[in-house]
Amino acid sequence: MTTDVHTLVVGGGQAGLATGHHLRRAGIDCAILDAHPRVGDAWRRRWDSLTLFTPRRFDALPGLAFPGDPDGHPGKDEVADYLAGYAEHFALPVHTGCAVTALRPAADDGFVAETGTGEWTARQVVVAGGAFHTPSVPAVAARLAPSVVQLHSSDYRNPAGIPDGDVVVVGAGNTSVQIAAELAAAGRRVTIAYDELGTALPQRLLGRDIFWWFSRLGTMGLSGERGIGARIRAQNPIIGTDVRGLLRTVRRTRRVVDAERDALVSADGTRHPVATVVWATGFRPSYPWLHVPVLDDRGAPVHRGGVTDRPGLYFVGLPWQRARGSAVLGWVGRDAEFIAGHAAAAAGHDRTAVRTG
Template sequence: MTGMEPLAPLATAGRRIETAIIGGGQAGLAEAYWLRRAGRECVVFEARKRVGDQWRERYDSLRLFTPAWADGLPGMTFPAPRSSWPTAREVADYLEGYADMIGGSLWAGVRVDSVEMLGDGSFVISTTSGQWHAQNVVVATGSDAAPKIPEVASQLDPGIRQLHSSQYRNPAQLLPGPVLVVGASQSGADLALEAAQAGHETWLSGRHPGELPVNERIAGPFFWFAQNYVLTLKTPIGQKLRPVIRHGGSPLIRTKRADLDRAGVHRTPARTTASIDGRPTLDDGTVLDVANVLWCTGYLPSYAFIHPAVIGPDGYPTETQGVAADVPGLFYLGLVFQRGFYSHLLGGVGRDAKFIAQLISERALSRNTVAA
């Protein structure tokens, strides 16, 4: 591939590198692609032993909400029929192939424990393979560091099987009997429908987030257009909806209310907030005698390993278009709605990655000019 000659492998920790990329998912790999195209040195640290495992750990029936033609990272189209809807396993394999295509230095199975800014403006990165030093750090770990589970979970009868959506794979994990799904956004609607179709009486608890009033084949291209050109920080509606979307407010695209109703799912806007005699209780007073609870309540971001890291009241880093506030050389990539709805999606993150790669190249040129 033109302009992508392999870099010399980084065989030992402790080397000074220009840019460290933390996270080997779609965001980190896209950043490595653009940096290498620009001739900049970088290394990617991925905590999992195999690239793509964050997708292999998702539930079996998961599919993307955009067709394959809109799901490619820069430099490599998605290897599936253009009108198909890729599965999570297909995405995982695609990312693994993309990493092979890029070549260069990707350290899989290496966890970053801390990033410290030094007095000279560089960074020391402490990892499970030793220390590294870098002029720039791109944090591409995403916003799903830890499952978010309400406190009421600890009050439920231990005989109830509880699974967060990150632990759920398929209905075979469920005990016989009714199922309560907590959280009515995308994953909650998907898993409620799946549980009901598997023969479980199913409750879906949570405010309905709205839905696109078109079928999947129309919704996919519409969603792609909206995420790239409407729901961005350049538009008033994008600026208004950003905090809503960051807290799970995306409308349903594939599984709709009509699908849930046909399957016999009991939908309720009431929230699951308490426990009576070990049974989950809704905030309207309804007590549910269920055998299973699926927590589709999202994730919590975590940036405690970065020093300094300025975190806003919404739990996200304080940044502007991925540039960290008051920390030169520190960048974020792949955040939910970083510059637009597209920012955390497979087919969109490459745009932000290219933008940050340009900033890093300009920063290097500025340093070289000063040094001269």
């Protein structure tokens, strides 16, 4: 069965939902395809104690406040429920359990999307997923013995799921320090491996949440291409974790450069016997289903603010797509509005309509 729609949105997370909302405001017929069984499931599958850095007042998508204490920080299940509620509130045309297996150019300059439940045709496509889809794990992982338990941070749930023995958490970002701190608090023997962490920032500063300051100073709207934004992008600040306190409870070693069956080898040559490795090493872009020539040699989208050289094909939700907040829950709506405006103009609609809600 083939279903035709004017604009297809691939991905039903926060980026896809915000884009769908703006497209509907502009009067564009659209459909949102999401591979998960329920809206919000990408959040439900993250580790149990995950809590957002951003307070609820900065976690809303366009047109619907995030419920609860505006100065409190929601957990991952609360975010998932908010997204599901958002889709329901605006009656967004989300099709769950509908994974796109191939997207190709159509003969009429539109696009054809193949899914497990049928085929879709569209004049325009907005890709709102794939940037955080595939775990990035170093090649040295393959040299560890099968007896060493390995998992990416996306598969970590809680300390109870980690076997006894020494744990090495590999990574230099917020995820690595949060997981290392949780494991150490549970009494586990933890080593964290990195060369350099970004600047550690407190969750609260002078009585205000750090994101209140970011909002007032315009930090989340900075481009990562130059100036202060480029420096922030390179540093990847650690927010809300007492790094000094953490380093009093865990061991620290240089970045991992090799593995020898039951041990990891750090950059200074130190060998670290290990029972479990948590690879908090981020994600790589992955679009194996995208058969349109808009990706570079690394498989990352080539775009300008989410607009590609292929007419009618857009991206939203990429890290630093247009600004620091491009992939952050409470700020992704700005890029969604920008992309929906382009799509509306291309369709001959009034692009200013996307700003009305």
